[in-house]
Amino acid sequence: MKSLGSIRRDFAPWNDPNAKPYIRFEDVTKRFGDFTAVNNLSLTIYEREFFALLGASGCGKSTLLRMLAGFEQPTSGRILLDGENLAGIPPYRRPVNMMFQSYALFPHMTVEKNIAFGLKQEGMPKADIEKRVTEMLKLVKLEPFAKRKPHQLSGGQRQRVALARSVAKRPKVLLLDEPLGALDKKLREETQFELMDLQQELGLTFVVVTHDQEEAMTMADRIAIMDKGEVMQVATPAEVYEAPSSRFVANFVGNVNMFEGKVAERTDKTATITGSTGAQIVVENAGEAKAGADVAFAIRPEKIKVSSAKPEGSVNALEGEVYDIAYLGDMTVYHVRLTDGQIVRAQSMNAARVSDDPLTWNDRAWVSFRPDAGVVLMQ
Amino acid sequence: MAGATLSAPTTANGAAAAQATQQPTSFTGKLVIIIPYTFLLVFFLVPFFIVFKISLSQVAIAMPPYTPALDFSGGISGVFSQLKELSFDNYVFLTEDPLYFNAYVTSVIVAGISTLLTLLVGYPIAYGMSRAPATLRPTLLMLVILPFWTSFLIRVYAWIGILKPEGLLNQLLLSTGIISEPLIILNTYTAIFIGIVYSYLPFMVLPLYSALEKMDYSLIEAAQDLGCPPITAFWKITFPLSLPGVLAGCLLVFIPAVGEFVIPDLLGGSQTLMIGRTLWNEFNANRDWPVSSAVAVLLLLVLIIPIVIFQHAQARAQEQGR
Amino acid sequence: MNTTWSRFNITSVTLGFAFLYLPIVLLVIFSFNESKLVTVWGGFSTKWYVSLFQNKALIDAAWVTIRVGLISATVATVLGTMAALALTRYTRFRGRVLFSGMVFAPLVMPEVITGLSLLLLFVAIGLDRGFLTLTLAHISFTMCFVAVVVQSRLVTFDRSLEEAAMDLGATPVATFFQVTLPVILPAIVSGWMLAFTLSLDDLVTSSFTSGPGATTLPMKIYSQVRLGVTPEINAACTILIAIVATGVIIASIVNKRREVQRQRDEQAAQRG
Numbered sequence: 001m002k003s004l005g006s007i008r009r010d011f012a013p014w015n016d017p018n019a020k021p022y023i024r025f026e027d028v029t030k031r032f033g034d035f036t037a038v039n040n041l042s043l044t045i046y047e048r049e050f051f052a053l054l055g056a057s058g059c060g061k062s063t064l065l066r067m068l069a070g071f072e073q074p075t076s077g078r079i080l081l082d083g084e085n086l087a088g089i090p091p092y093r094r095p096v097n098m099m100f101q102s103y104a105l106f107p108h109m110t111v112e113k114n115i116a117f118g119l120k121q122e123g124m125p126k127a128d129i130e131k132r133v134t135e136m137l138k139l140v141k142l143e144p145f146a147k148r149k150p151h152q153l154s155g156g157q158r159q160r161v162a163l164a165r166s167v168a169k170r171p172k173v174l175l176l177d178e179p180l181g182a183l184d185k186k187l188r189e190e191t192q193f194e195l196m197d198l199q200q201e202l203g204l205t206f207v208v209v210t211h212d213q214e215e216a217m218t219m220a221d222r223i224a225i226m227d228k229g230e231v232m233q234v235a236t237p238a239e240v241y242e243a244p245s246s247r248f249v250a251n252f253v254g255n256v257n258m259f260e261g262k263v264a265e266r267t268d269k270t271a272t273i274t275g276s277t278g279a280q281i282v283v284e285n286a287g288e289a290k291a292g293a294d295v296a297f298a299i300r301p302e303k304i305k306v307s308s309a310k311p312e313g314s315v316n317a318l319e320g321e322v323y324d325i326a327y328l329g330d331m332t333v334y335h336v337r338l339t340d341g342q343i344v345r346a347q348s349m350n351a352a353r354v355s356d357d358p359l360t361w362n363d364r365a366w367v368s369f370r371p372d373a374g375v376v377l378m379q
Numbered sequence: 380m381a382g383a384t385l386s387a388p389t390t391a392n393g394a395a396a397a398q399a400t401q402q403p404t405s406f407t408g409k410l411v412i413i414i415p416y417t418f419l420l421v422f423f424l425v426p427f428f429i430v431f432k433i434s435l436s437q438v439a440i441a442m443p444p445y446t447p448a449l450d451f452s453g454g455i456s457g458v459f460s461q462l463k464e465l466s467f468d469n470y471v472f473l474t475e476d477p478l479y480f481n482a483y484v485t486s487v488i489v490a491g492i493s494t495l496l497t498l499l500v501g502y503p504i505a506y507g508m509s510r511a512p513a514t515l516r517p518t519l520l521m522l523v524i525l526p527f528w529t530s531f532l533i534r535v536y537a538w539i540g541i542l543k544p545e546g547l548l549n550q551l552l553l554s555t556g557i558i559s560e561p562l563i564i565l566n567t568y569t570a571i572f573i574g575i576v577y578s579y580l581p582f583m584v585l586p587l588y589s590a591l592e593k594m595d596y597s598l599i600e601a602a603q604d605l606g607c608p609p610i611t612a613f614w615k616i617t618f619p620l621s622l623p624g625v626l627a628g629c630l631l632v633f634i635p636a637v638g639e640f641v642i643p644d645l646l647g648g649s650q651t652l653m654i655g656r657t658l659w660n661e662f663n664a665n666r667d668w669p670v671s672s673a674v675a676v677l678l679l680l681v682l683i684i685p686i687v688i689f690q691h692a693q694a695r696a697q698e699q700g701r
Numbered sequence: 702m703n704t705t706w707s708r709f710n711i712t713s714v715t716l717g718f719a720f721l722y723l724p725i726v727l728l729v730i731f732s733f734n735e736s737k738l739v740t741v742w743g744g745f746s747t748k749w750y751v752s753l754f755q756n757k758a759l760i761d762a763a764w765v766t767i768r769v770g771l772i773s774a775t776v777a778t779v780l781g782t783m784a785a786l787a788l789t790r791y792t793r794f795r796g797r798v799l800f801s802g803m804v805f806a807p808l809v810m811p812e813v814i815t816g817l818s819l820l821l822l823f824v825a826i827g828l829d830r831g832f833l834t835l836t837l838a839h840i841s842f843t844m845c846f847v848a849v850v851v852q853s854r855l856v857t858f859d860r861s862l863e864e865a866a867m868d869l870g871a872t873p874v875a876t877f878f879q880v881t882l883p884v885i886l887p888a889i890v891s892g893w894m895l896a897f898t899l900s901l902d903d904l905v906t907s908s909f910t911s912g913p914g915a916t917t918l919p920m921k922i923y924s925q926v927r928l929g930v931t932p933e934i935n936a937a938c939t940i941l942i943a944i945v946a947t948g949v950i951i952a953s954i955v956n957k958r959r960e961v962q963r964q965r966d967e968q969a970a971q972r973g
Binding site: 526531537 | 706707709710711712713714717718720721722724725727728731780781783784786787790791794796799800801802803804805806807808809810811812813814817818819821822825837838840841844848873874898901902904905908909919922923926927930934935938941942945946948949953957
C-alpha cells in the first residue's frame, strides 16, 4: 500500500463525508480600518483534531485565533463551535481557552492561584478546585513549584503553568498562540512531543498558531497554510510537503526546485514539460494540466540525485556543473548550475561514511530524478 | 499597547490594532471617562471661561469686586444689550501701561535665559549619570528626584540665607579674600536665575537622562571606529539623539518659569518685574479682579504655543512607548 | 556596557549633586544655630525646635495641610487613575483631544493662573472659601500628575494578562479588580505619594483658594519668610525635609530589596 509521506493515518475525519465539523469558519472577514486581516475565509476543524495555522507574521492567523477566543468580532461571516454560533458571546462565556504567546501569567499570583483562576470564576467548590489544581500540577510535572510566583520560574516552567492554566477548565477547544515561540531550540523539540501526548491524553481539540513550519509539521494532524488573510491549502503535513497545491505553498514549506515551462505533450499518465531553454522533463502526477498550459514542476532537493556520470536508464537527467557544496554532517547539499543557467539544489543523505562518487567544486555533474518525484503546479 | 494617540489612526497590523479597545462599550467603561472628564471640565475648563468673562467686565467696589458681564438672567435681549457693554478696556489698559508689557517681555526673557542656563548645568549632570556604572544609576536617579519631593518653598528659602549681602556666600568669598566688598545678589535678576536653575534642575535632568540612558553606546563606538574623534562624536551622534530630551526638559522649565511667582517674590525683591508676581499683586494688593483676569488671559496666550508643543511631545513619546 | 566612568563625568555629577544638596544641608545646619541670626554660627542648640512646637498657629497649619493632603491625594488618585485608564484604553471617543489636553496642560500651567481661575469659579458658584475649596483645588491640580504616573505604567501593561483573565471566565469588572488593579498598584501608590507631596508643598494655588481657618503650612511659612529668615523656619523646614526624605529613602530601600530578591529568584529559576 502506498501513502504520501511515511506515516499511515487512522485519524482522518476530514476524509469522512459523514463526520460532523466541530469548528466552522463561514466566509469570515475581518478588517482593521482599511487593512483586511482575514479575507472571506472558510475553514472546518474536527473534534479531537490537532490543527495548525501556519503562516508568516501578518498573514491573519493570530486574528483568526483571537476571533475564535472572542477578542475580536468578525466584520462579516460567522463562526460556529459545536453547532453554536459564537457571535455576540463575550470571551469570558466561551467554552474555549487560550494559551498566550507571552504566557500572560498573572505576576501577583502563585502557580497554584494562576491555575485555579479560571475555576474560581466558574464558582467551582473549593475542594474541587484544589483537586483539579493538584491534578494539573501533576500533569505538567510542577508539583514542587505550586507556591512559586511566575518570576521564580524558568521559561520552560512558565510555559507549563500557562498550559496547565488553560486546560484546567477542560475547554472544548484549546487555542495555542505560538506556544513554543519563547523556548530555546532543544526545549522546543522536547515540548512538541509533550504537547502531542497531552492532547491525546485529554482528548481535546487543539488549534495552534505558529510561524515555525517544523513545529506545525511535527505536531499537527492538519495544517492550514495562510497568506494575506487567505487559506492557501489545508492538508496533512505529508500532503502539504509532497503535494503542495500551489507555487506559494511549495516555496513556503521546505526547500524546493521549481522548473517553469509549458506542457508539450500529455498522455494519460505522463506529461512532458519543456522549459524556456528547451530542456525536457517527463513527469507523472500532472493532474489536470493540459497540453500547452503554463506550469511549474516542483521537486524537493532530497529527491534529486547528483552523479559525476550520466545515470543509465534515467528518464530525467540534466547536465551541469557543481557550483557549491555544503557538508552538513548527516547530509550534503549540492548546488548544481545547469547548462541553461538554472541552479538546482540537491541533497543526499550521507548514509555511508565513505562516498563512492565524490564531487568537488566545478566538476561536471548530472542531476536526475524519477518521473513521480515531484508535482506539477498550475497555480 | 493601546496607544493614546491624539489623532493618529491605529496601526494596520492586526495584532497591534487588536490591543486597543477603541470605544467604550460597557456602562462602566463610559463611567471611567465621564467622571474624570466632568471633574476636569468643571474645575479646569469652566474656570478659564470665567477668567475670560471677568477680564471683560468692569471693576467695582463690592464683593465680588466686579460687575458681572454676560448675565443670562435678562434673556436674549438682555444678553444683547450686555454684549454692547462688554469692554476690552482691561486689555486696552494693559497695552497702554508699559508696566505690564515690560513684565511680559521680562518674564519671557528671564525664563528663556534661565532655561538655557538650566540646560547648560543639567546636560553634563545627565550625561555623567547616563555613563555611570549601571549599578550606581538607580541611586543617582533617586538623588536627582529626592529634592523634588522636598518643598519648593523651602528650597527657594534656603537660597536667601546664602545670597544675602551678609549671607554665607559673601562670608565665604570675603574670608578667602576673593572679594573685598559683599556682592549684591539677592533681590536682583541674578538671584532669580539661580533660583530657577536650582528649583527646576530635576525637570531638566530627568528627560535628558532618560534620552541619554537609552542611547546605544555602540553608536559612539561605531562613530569612533569610523574615524570620529570623541568631541565630534558627541556633537554628531549623542547630542542629536538627545534632542527629544532637550526639548522636553526645556519646555518643562520654560513654561512654569514664565509664570513663576515664588522665586521672583522671595529672591527677586521689589525691583524685579515678572508677570506672575504682577498678577498676584494686582489681585491681592490692588484687588482689581478684572485686570488680573486679563493679565492671566494674556499670560496664557503667551504660553499657548510652548504648551501645545509640550502636549505634542507627550503624545509622541507615548506613541513610541507602546 | 564597557564604558569607564571618566573623570569628566564623575566631576560633573559630583558638582551637580553638590549644587542640589548644599543649600538644603546649610539650611538644616543653621536650624541648630544658637544665634538668632541665621547666617552666623553661634553654637549648637535645639531651642528653635522647642519654640516651634509651642507655636500653635504653625501646628494648626500643619494639621490643616496634612488633612487636605490626605483627602485630596486619595480622591485625586481615584480620578487620576480613571483618567489614565480612559486615555490608554479608549483611543477613540468624542472629545478625547480636549480630554487629553485637560490632563496634560495642568502639568505646566503657571500656578497663578490655576489659583486665580479656581478662585473665580468658587466665587461664581457662591462657594465660601475654606477647607472644602482648598481640597477641591488640590484635587484638580494633583489628579493630572497621578494620571501621568499611572498612564506611563498602563502603556507598558501587557494587555494579554487581561485577555487571559477574560478567557478564563472573568467578567471585565472582575478582571479589573483581580488582575489589572493588583498589577498597576505600585504605580497608583507612587501617584498617591506624588499627589500628597504636591499638596503638602503647594503655596500659590492654596493662597488663592483657601479662606479663614484653612491656612496651610506653606502659607504660614511664606508669610513669615517675607518678614525675614528665622532659625525657627529653618527648624520647621528641617522637620519637613526629614519626614519626606525618610519616606522616600524607605520606599526606595524596600523597592531595591524587592528588586534584588526578584533577580536572585530569577537567576535561581534559570538554574532550574
